[in-house]
Amino acid sequence: MTDSATRHGGALLTACLVAQGVKRVFCIPGESFLAALDGLHDSAIDVVVARQEGGAAMMAEATGKLTGKPGVAFVTRGPGATNASAGVHIAFQDSTPMVLFVGQVASDQRDREAFQEVDYRAMFGPLAKWVAEIDRADRIPEYVSHAFHVARSGRPGPVVLALPEDMLSGPAAGEAVPEAVLPSGKAADDDIREVLSRLNGAENPMVIVGGGGWSAEACTALASFASALDLPVGASFRCQDYLDNRHPNYVGDVGIGINPALAQRVRDADVILSLGARLGEMTTSGYTLLDVPVPRQSLIHIHADPSEIGRVYRPDFAVVAQPGPACIQLAAAATPAPRRPARAKARSEYETWQQLQETPGALKMERVIGHLNDVLPDEAILTNGAGNYSAWLHRYYRYRGWRTQLAPTSGSMGYGLPAAIAAKLQHPERDVICLAGDGCFQMVSQEFGTACEQGANVVVIVSDNGMYGTIRMHQQRHYPLRPSGTSLKNPDFAALAESHGGLGIPVSCDAEFPAALERARSAGVPSIIHLKLDPKALSPKMQLEEVPA
CATH class of the missing domain: 3.40.50.970 (Thiamin diphosphate (ThDP)-binding fold, Pyr/PP domains)
Known part of the structure; x- marks a missing residue:
């Protein structure tokens, strides 16, 4: 043929x-x-x-x-x-x-x-x-x-x-067309100057980054741009790898379970630059951080889709451009501005928020994430789907490089394992760690067989608390002490890994996790670390016994 x-x-x-x-x-x-x-x-x-x-x-x-x-x-x-x-x-x-x-x-x-x-x-x-x-x-x-x-x-x-x-x-005559050629996506020079002027004139500006159309070069430019103007930068929901979380201008994620201090800073900002972010429900805390349709804050919106601009929020200034190229332009045109005490305070609040808060049980998710922070290299890729287990990851893990976070802003369960397989096939030399809840993992657990067949040596960390934890949390808030339809009777996830020819390791206390992770990372086969968690620990901020009847 x-x-x-x-x-x-x-x-x-x-x-x-x-x-x-x-x-x-x-x-x-x-x-x-x-x-x-x-x-x-x-x-x-x-x-x-x-x-x-x-x-x-x-x-x-x-x-x-x-x-x-x-x-x-x-x-x-x-x-x-x-x-x-x-x-x-x-x-x-x-x-x-x-x-x-x-x-x-x-x-x-x-x-x-x-x-x-x-x-x-x-x-x-x-x-x-x-x-x-x-x-x-x-x-x-x-x-x-x-x-x-x-x-x-x-x-x-x-x-x-x-x-x-x-x-x-059927028969097909024709020739392949060369690879797609795209427009530059750049903003007009006058638009870049206007954005910089508005940010320089602000007393309490805030940048929220997210969306598609970014690159490693653009993220490097973001760090330079933020430093030059001493701007606090928040990441929209599940876009935490756009700026190294160790960077002094990174102040946290503007998403589910937002740091209350950061949420207040968004409300109190006089100018907000939304750089690629749609400002959807998760990033705006249910459309409450900015008033609809005209925000109290002066909104600058840079987005690639003109139909997205003004869809919910009327901006004071709008630019149709790809956020990545526009960020590179902003960094090139920016000149150093005076230091902002508010930025330093926002960074301090982020670091305070990063301090581990103890939850119930012999095995604690905050300790698991803390250990991942300590031992994983900067280029490690972490994936997750949806569920309360991810709240610990988003709050405590520090992403250090572009595309080290793969997570669905759509909130789709089951995403973590397929994403991890794709990441390991794309970057076999890098550590790829999938975090999944027991319910999340079982929506795609058959794909562990794909990982084994492909030799994609991912490490899957399954958080097992015997329930659909997010829904159970909402039940406790709205219908206390009346759980319904949220319990799970789970298999032995470690044995499941072994049945596919992978490595399975059960972990039931904090002391066992470091050795389990090291063994999984060096195993040479896909691995599942089965975390047996206390069901009382519903989220970093909520425990079952704290909810009034």
Whole structure:
């Protein structure tokens, strides 16, 4: 199938992916896209077979986060597509470039509710930047090129392309289009000067960073820009690796469980620069830190998507630009400003917030995270899904470099393990640590088999308190002493690891964890450290016995 005049659509599709620089795809195989699998057979693209479509899509999303280029997944029609939708939603809310290819019924069977038929434009329309179906094989290069441009341009996000079975298997003439070329994303020079003028004129400014379109170079520039103007920098929800947390201008994460002192500083700021962050629900504490629709603070909003600016909050000054390039421009144009005592005080409040607060039990999550801080190298990648266990991670761990945090701003459970696998395949030389709750892990526990098959030697730390802890916490607040539907009877997670050929280590007290971590990091196989926690420790700030009846 190497002759461009006679090859089938699947082979042409593969050639297009190679032209776009794709090195790895994640999939669950399906009969609806056999020709695409055949096209991948002789290519240099690494095909990673996951255990469930949601896991494959999350691996692709994490790859997009790590590389800045679209992660790619293939799933089959109907049930496969619905399973994969979780990963598409993550990519959308996290502004991650991603392309999902979905098998589709043959074109002569459309609109009959054929086996597993779904209207993907209707299904994925609210979840993706663009959804399309390739009806003609000769248009594969056009559609793929457009998909990779859309996924990366403006506010990055997911694209879904449906592949009718007969289109893929039929003859396809055409040539691959070279890799997508994107605009610079820079702001106008006058806009940069205006932003700097407004920040220099502020008495109590605050910067909140987040969103897509960043790079390691941009994060270095952020450190320089913040230092020059002595600006306090807060990270929006799960964007804590945009600025080294040891940097004197980093003052904490503006997300769930925010430091009350930091929340007050956001409220009291006279000027807020939102650099790439959407200012969504999690970053604004349920839209309470800034008034809707006109904030008390003077808001400067730099965002790549003009439709996002003014969506909730009316800014006093707005710039349509990619936050990464704009930050590089700000750093280049900034001149040193007088030191701000308020910035130093905000940093002091962050360091106070970092001091470990004791929770119940012989094994304490704050001690676990404290040890990770002490022993992991700066380039270690930590992943997590959703659940109260992550509150300890977000509060106490100090991220030291760009893309050392992989976590879903969409709050999707199950993300940590697929993301860790993708990270280890992308960076096999680095430590990759996945933190998961017992409920979170069991949504994707089958992907531990993928890790073992791929030789992705991740370390999974499972926090087992026998419940869906976040929901239990809310129950205690709203319906005290009436738990319902939140208990879990869990397996032996260490034994599960051993059954896959990995390493499993149970840990029941603080003293056992350091040796367990060291053993897992040096094992040479994927590992699960099974933390047996006291269920009374619901969060860093809440214990069951503290809740009134």
